[in-house]
Amino acid sequence: MSTGTGSSSGDLSPAQLAATPAEHARLAEGALLRADDLTAGYLPGVNILDRCNFYLSEGEIVGIIGPNGAGKSTLLKSLFGLIPVRGGTVTLRGASITAAQAHTLVTLGVGYVPQTNNVFPTLTIEENLQMGIYLRPRLFAERFASVTELFPMLRQRRTTKAGALSGGERQMVAMGRALMMDPSVLLLDEPSAGLSPMFQDEVFVRCKKINASGVSIIMVEQNARRCLQICDRGYVLDQGRNAYTDTGSNLLHDPKVIELYLGTLAGRNEARG
Numbered sequence: 001m002s003t004g005t006g007s008s009s010g011d012l013s014p015a016q017l018a019a020t021p022a023e024h025a026r027l028a029e030g031a032l033l034r035a036d037d038l039t040a041g042y043l044p045g046v047n048i049l050d051r052c053n054f055y056l057s058e059g060e061i062v063g064i065i066g067p068n069g070a071g072k073s074t075l076l077k078s079l080f081g082l083i084p085v086r087g088g089t090v091t092l093r094g095a096s097i098t099a100a101q102a103h104t105l106v107t108l109g110v111g112y113v114p115q116t117n118n119v120f121p122t123l124t125i126e127e128n129l130q131m132g133i134y135l136r137p138r139l140f141a142e143r144f145a146s147v148t149e150l151f152p153m154l155r156q157r158r159t160t161k162a163g164a165l166s167g168g169e170r171q172m173v174a175m176g177r178a179l180m181m182d183p184s185v186l187l188l189d190e191p192s193a194g195l196s197p198m199f200q201d202e203v204f205v206r207c208k209k210i211n212a213s214g215v216s217i218i219m220v221e222q223n224a225r226r227c228l229q230i231c232d233r234g235y236v237l238d239q240g241r242n243a244y245t246d247t248g249s250n251l252l253h254d255p256k257v258i259e260l261y262l263g264t265l266a267g268r269n270e271a272r273g
């Protein structure tokens with residue numbers, strides 16, 4: 001079933017927008033994480049997110065795609081308490097986290113990997129992972145063992161400075177650090193950005209493995225096609241409103257989504273590669 005939740009652009013056809021916000025709200029019932037009518041922005045009077053609705057169910061990988069500047073990263077930042085929420089609500093397991101700050105969210109089981117500057121380059125891999133669990137340092141050894149089972153490279157090269165690593169390896173350090181607190185939700189902002197096609201694939205495979213280990217994932221991605229291939233469900237975010245949500249495979253085969261987003265984005269990624 002396709003569930004449009006309102007669009008400000010008018011780019012998507014009325015048929016795709018037929019389902020109502022009420023229907024989206026019904027589907028979101030009992031979700032692990034949900035945002036209702038989320039409004040947020042940076043500059044006074046300018047809302048980047050405009051009554052955006054979103055949910056993540058337990059066990060899901062949800063991808064967020066859309067054009068540049070649509071507000072994808074802003075959505076993650078507002079879910080993670082990095083920018084103030086101006087309107088609407090965010091709940092985690094039914095409890096409000098609307099005003100919660102990032103450090104509180106980390107203790108509640110939410111991890112976040114920003115798109116850039118996501119490692120401490122002068123610290124070793126092991127020290128980077130220690131930073132990920134500085135709130136519970138006594139759990140370091142246990143969590144290090146668990147995280148490096150998913151990312152063996154982090155154990156093998158634990159004494160290497162993060163600044164000496166390739167982009168793909170740094171991404172693994174950043175993900176590993178976010179996993180140190182054993183989150184139930186992981187927010188990933190463009191994990192494949194700037195990586196070679198081989199490393200992009202590696203990142204998506206890792207995401208699947210992380211998900212299989214019991215972590216629900218929200219992933220913002222420019223590599224929309226690849227993202228939708230591994231996602232259970234996707235949102236097409238447009239001008240701060242989640243215009244459309246459906247299963248990853250339905251979005252991949254939706255002619256309008258292909259025309260509006262996958263065609264151009266695929267072309268851009270090919271050009272990059």
Ligand SMILES: Nc1ncnc2c1ncn2[C@@H]1O[C@H](COP(=O)(O)OP(=O)(O)OP(=O)(O)O)[C@@H](O)[C@H]1O
Nearest residue numbers: 042043048066067068069070071072073074075222
């Ligand atoms: N720190 C900031 N201060 C002011 N405006 C910002 C800031 N960060 C982002 N914006 C603006 O918010 C809008 C949405 O940006 P955002 O990064 O969320 O988009 P996006 O969908 O993730 O796009 P991209 O794919 O280009 O990263 C853009 O117009 C951007 O210029």
